[in-house]
Amino acid sequence: MNAPLNDAALDQLLRSARTFNKFTDRPVDDTTLQQLYDLFKWGPTSMNCQPARIVFVRSAEAKAQLKATLAPGNVDKTMGAPVTAIIAQDTAFFDHLPTQFPVMPTARDMFAGNAGLAADTAFRNSSLQGAYLILAARALGLDAGPMSGFNPAAVNEAFFPDGRFKVNFLVNLGWGDASGNYPRGPRLAFEDVVRIA
Template structure:
């Protein structure tokens, strides 16, 4: 066997997993989200930056505020999803670096004193963490419906008014409902992606 994961795990995380567009009304508990976080927090980021922040949108009032900021095609499925997470980058992630990267004690001031540098590095590493989060949702036996069709400025104003965070993605989470998936779209072949030099 070439991979350490068995076929069932490979199917759960990748081969049979799809972006979900419809969910059952079965709730997603805080315990499930905590278990997901406790798994995916070990995924690597540069200097252990860990800039991803997760805002769980549970209340009807917050859900309504979020749905207003989504593109038309994303509104109904988000309003009906059992849980939605707003995934953002913490632009002040560098404040935690002395604790998270003790092997590089001068990192905070040496590299991340400029906001533009922090935003670029934080957004890149938070995007990596979003991938881990989606795989973690699948590992919990749930389906994820990640979206980028939204008014980012509107979401930032509604949920991150202090300017410390910026939205990168919105993800619906739950058990897949009937007709949750579209047909599998093609993927690039190994030869189209991998080059050896």
Template structure:
């Protein structure tokens, strides 16, 4: 059954590249975070971190990392979220997953850390985008950027690493392209 909220999040939710000149209330970003962290992640590890790039000075710091096709839309977006993964997420497991010594699963296991951080920060970012849409905001997720430049500029003294970017605001629906095709259930699924 389709509801208005599901339609807002999926049917009418689109990837925006053009933005209205309308600020985003920081309280909405806070609320979206609070909803997104309720979604499941393995062992409740919650490795997603978000840096909100809002000020003109911060946007200019981000500019050199952007692929040419992403510059204008990012500079125009009221907010650009750098979705990052905390590579020391496991240090919070004693608090987030106290049932067992889950930190020991990861400490010293760089391969498991990298796979878990990437997989679960991406999963959490999906929840975050849906939460933003549920709150009436539009999103434009993108990969066209140099992660090393972003990490050096914004995360030099942290254990955070950039995963992808999401422009956030109130999109200009008059400039949307027609929706591209999607795979059908038969094309993308198997019941085994």
């Protein structure tokens, strides 16, 4: 049986963690990005479908492409981040199910024959995987700034022109500079959110 994490770990992952809007200029290297994937990939998805596809935007050329797709309020913080992860979903994720979920031989056909189910599953599970990426980044000592505020069609055209992958959301990654943080927003109370049935 697992023991609860200590307070320092809980603080780093969630309680004291923040959405960062400003980052230091310390680079995020390939080894760290590989470690990040190797950690967050273990987060569960339904039927082990793993629909998330990630582009780590780091080069000047890729940043310029991404900049053109951003809402004005997201430009400076994204251009200042060492890396931005584009969290996308593979619309044909089910092609991998024969190897990723072999316990159900009919799994691929179930999604291939139902576009609505496939789209819902891809969106739901790529969202989960994006959240795992944020937690994994924090576990590795990185800070994260997840966001909407971009033109999805423009991101898809720039980074996924064949149409198979579709952007879900963006996450700026690096070592945060707390001077760019807003005051911590409140959270809803237990009784406002939870019902025990």
